[in-house]
Amino acid sequence: xxxxxxxxxxxxxxxxxxxxxxxxxxxxxxxxxxxxxxxxxxxxxxxxxxxxxxxxxxxxxxxxxxxxxxxxxxxxxxxxxxxxxxxxxxxxxxxxxxxxxxxxxxxxxxxxxxxxxxxxxxxxxxxxxxxxxxxxxxxxxxxxxxxxxxxxxxxxxxxxxxxxxxxxxxxxxxxxxxxxxxxxxxxxxxxxxxxxxxxxxxxxxxxxxxxxxxxxxxxxxxxxxxxxxxxxxxxxxxxxxxxxxxxxxxxxxxxxxxxxxxxxxxxxxxxxxxxxxxxxxxxxxxxxxxxxxxxxxxxxxxxxxxxxxxxxxxxxxxxxxxxxxxxxxxxxxxxxxxxxxxxxxxxx
Amino acid sequence: xxxxxxxxxxxxxxxxxxxxxxxxxxxxxxxxxxxxxxxxxxxxxxxxxxxxxxxxxxxxxxxxxxxxxxxxxxxxxxxxxxxxxxxxxxxxxxxxxxxxxxxxxxxxxxxxxxxxxxxxxxxxxxxxxxxxxxxxxxxxxxxxxxxxxxxxxxxxxxxxxxxxxxxxxxxxxxxxxxxxxxxxxxxxxxxxxxxxxxxxxxxxxxxxxxxxxxxxxxxxxxxxxxxxxxxxxxxxxxxxxxxxxxxxxxxxxxxxxxxxxxxxxxxxxxxxxxxxxxxxxxxxxxxxxxxxxxxxxxxxxxxxxxxxxxxxxxxxxxxxxxxxxxxxxxxxxxxxxxxxxxxxxxxx
Numbered sequence: 001x002x003x004x005x006x007x008x009x010x011x012x013x014x015x016x017x018x019x020x021x022x023x024x025x026x027x028x029x030x031x032x033x034x035x036x037x038x039x040x041x042x043x044x045x046x047x048x049x050x051x052x053x054x055x056x057x058x059x060x061x062x063x064x065x066x067x068x069x070x071x072x073x074x075x076x077x078x079x080x081x082x083x084x085x086x087x088x089x090x091x092x093x094x095x096x097x098x099x100x101x102x103x104x105x106x107x108x109x110x111x112x113x114x115x116x117x118x119x120x121x122x123x124x125x126x127x128x129x130x131x132x133x134x135x136x137x138x139x140x141x142x143x144x145x146x147x148x149x150x151x152x153x154x155x156x157x158x159x160x161x162x163x164x165x166x167x168x169x170x171x172x173x174x175x176x177x178x179x180x181x182x183x184x185x186x187x188x189x190x191x192x193x194x195x196x197x198x199x200x201x202x203x204x205x206x207x208x209x210x211x212x213x214x215x216x217x218x219x220x221x222x223x224x225x226x227x228x229x230x231x232x233x234x235x236x237x238x239x240x241x242x243x244x245x246x247x248x249x250x251x252x253x254x255x256x257x258x259x260x261x262x263x264x265x266x267x268x269x270x271x272x273x274x275x276x277x278x279x280x281x282x283x284x285x286x287x288x289x290x291x292x293x294x295x296x297x298x299x300x301x302x303x304x305x306x307x308x309x310x311x312x313x314x315x316x317x318x319x320x321x322x323x324x325x326x327x328x329x330x331x332x333x334x335x336x337x338x339x340x341x342x343x344x345x346x347x348x
Numbered sequence: 349x350x351x352x353x354x355x356x357x358x359x360x361x362x363x364x365x366x367x368x369x370x371x372x373x374x375x376x377x378x379x380x381x382x383x384x385x386x387x388x389x390x391x392x393x394x395x396x397x398x399x400x401x402x403x404x405x406x407x408x409x410x411x412x413x414x415x416x417x418x419x420x421x422x423x424x425x426x427x428x429x430x431x432x433x434x435x436x437x438x439x440x441x442x443x444x445x446x447x448x449x450x451x452x453x454x455x456x457x458x459x460x461x462x463x464x465x466x467x468x469x470x471x472x473x474x475x476x477x478x479x480x481x482x483x484x485x486x487x488x489x490x491x492x493x494x495x496x497x498x499x500x501x502x503x504x505x506x507x508x509x510x511x512x513x514x515x516x517x518x519x520x521x522x523x524x525x526x527x528x529x530x531x532x533x534x535x536x537x538x539x540x541x542x543x544x545x546x547x548x549x550x551x552x553x554x555x556x557x558x559x560x561x562x563x564x565x566x567x568x569x570x571x572x573x574x575x576x577x578x579x580x581x582x583x584x585x586x587x588x589x590x591x592x593x594x595x596x597x598x599x600x601x602x603x604x605x606x607x608x609x610x611x612x613x614x615x616x617x618x619x620x621x622x623x624x625x626x627x628x629x630x631x632x633x634x635x636x637x638x639x640x641x642x643x644x645x646x647x648x649x650x651x652x653x654x655x656x657x658x659x660x661x662x663x664x665x666x667x668x669x670x671x672x673x674x675x676x677x678x679x680x681x682x683x684x685x686x687x688x689x690x691x692x693x694x695x696x
Binding site: 065066067076077080086089090093094097100102103104105106107108109113116117119120123125 | 413414415424425428434437438441442445448450451452453454455456457461464465467468471473
């Protein structure tokens with residue numbers, strides 16, 4: 001342990017400033033009702049002594065910590081392996097730092113730890129939470145709701161019925177999928193397959209719905225289930241080639257899935273895009289640029305989505321500056337769905 | 349925001365259990381002096397109502413949060429790009445989770461945010477801190493010491509004089525470097541160069557010292573300064589070849605540096621290991637296995653170092669179970685230096 005240095009007390013500040021304990025306390029907690037010269041004297045004494053108010057005690061009064069939790073409902077190992085989280089965290093970190101709020105990332109080993117995360121959130125250590133990667137049967141949202149902590153979700157939660165006041169930031173998964181499939185139709189492709197993502201996540205369900213919007217009467221054998229991983233993409237691509245050897249295009253639920261599918265197509269001697277055109281989703285770099293051939297895909301601005309989540313939460317907590325677009329008439333913040341764009345490379 | 353559900357109060361628990369408010373409070377804070385049947389009744393009421401004690405209030409009494417902060421004194425982007433941190437975090441996460449302590453990772457955009465991190469640590473939200481990657485002139489250690497939070501450092505802090513009660517976990521950088529250079533000497537190499545790490549970090553200084561222990565009268569032109577990155581390794585290797593074209597071995601301060609050096613050697617038509625033997629440090633996978641040729645290097649068990657840091661901190665907080673080796677006679681925990689091993693592959 002480091003040697004514990006005696007922390008300066010409220011009493012020491014009061015003595016130094018020549019004021020009462022109560023005056024110091026009022027200044028530290030916002031300064032209401034204290035004359036400016038006294039406020040100045042207290043501030044100087046605080047600075048000279050390096051006084052840090054005991055926030056556990058202080059937060060009982062102010063109920064404010066200037067700290068926001070980020071919870072990713074995935075094991076710690078996946079958080080660090082998946083570039084998606086790193087990008088969203090980058091956006092969140094920039095936005096919170098710009099408003100001098102501390103980013104508090106709560107890591108877990110797995111679902112067994114979610115109760116402990118709920119306790120920490122309920123324990124009065126943060127002002128709000130940003131929560132990611134919820135699967136349909138996850139107990140975490142219930143724990144967070146019980147903790148009474150203002151929350152913004154990353155991605156539309158599957159249990160949200162759209163009326164319960166849940167706020168989330170999501171990208172237009174369904175619209176992006178439609179654009180991808182319309183692009184394949186525009187290239188003259190007629191036997192278009194889809195490899196889905198993990199169907200216990202709304203992003204996968206929405207992309208499948210977008211595919212079906214365009215391919216209304218699709219042969220069900222042209223849809224194979226993946227899980228957002230390259231291995232899942234390989235497995236699904238083999239199934240599809242087995243069931244429908246005449247397919248001429250594939251819309252993959254994300255870029256990692258597409259990378260797996262491309263490997264299997266090459267293995268089977270199919271030329272991309274001549275024989276089979278392939279479109280992914282995410283525009284995750286460097287993956288999408290380094291596939292062979294480089295991947296046509298649906299871009300979502302992942303870092304910006306993180307920034308927006310932080311912004312919505314801070315707005316709800318009334319932490320944005322007046323010139324940053326808080327309109328009291330608007331009331332509570334609403335969910336945001338961000339647009340997607342098709343990025344054309346060589347694969348379709 | 350999620351709808352805020354009314355949290356059950358202490359009063360509600362008291363009413364449900366048919367006991368006084370004070371009794372509930374005593375049970376929630378440890379149960380001392382309350383008869384067992386009453387404790388049971390309160391526990392049942394707590395469970396039925398889903399009562400979560402207000403930890404801000406409770407921690408004023410118990411001063412315990414079951415939460416440990418991890419602070420990496422590097423920008424958030426580097427934390428996620430460097431596999432070293434991911435490995436140490438894995439070890440920390442496993443150990444904290446095994447003892448039901450929440451891992452609270454505090455991220456920053458840069459050094460300007462360190463004061464805010466100090467405030468959060470001082471604010472009574474965690475029981476201790478694990479702190480990484482300190483450069484010689486970093487203000488963070490002072491802030492943490494002032495916050496009065498028990499701390500274990502990752503790597504020996506440069507400002508520690510070894511007597512101030514600072515506790516750290518480090519690997520035997522000097523011993524490992526000696527072993528690497530002795531291996532090169534054993535191969536019959538006589539003109540052995542060294543590319544250093546960033547010399548404002550003790551690990552780089554210690555590895556340089558280990559190199560000098562073996563090569564006492566080394567020509568100073570055989571030492572070039574790097575910065576632990578592949579680009580720094582390339583730059584330093586070019587300098588070395590320029591100054592000492594006859595060199596026959598290189599000890600690089602880490603594997604990333606060695607990877608850069610190998611590229612420049614190949615560019616200059618030097619065969620490895622025939623013309624120039626190369627040894628790295630870390631055994632960072634997959635880097636060390638994927639260089640051409642695969643890298644002989646000094647292994648340190650990075651995940652285990654993270655585990656040890658968490659263990660030392662929990663021991664200092666008296667959180668380990670009695671059978672986990674806490675010996676009250678030992679007193680405060682002491683720093684640990686973990687051993688290294690030479691791993692032979694093709695490069696030397």
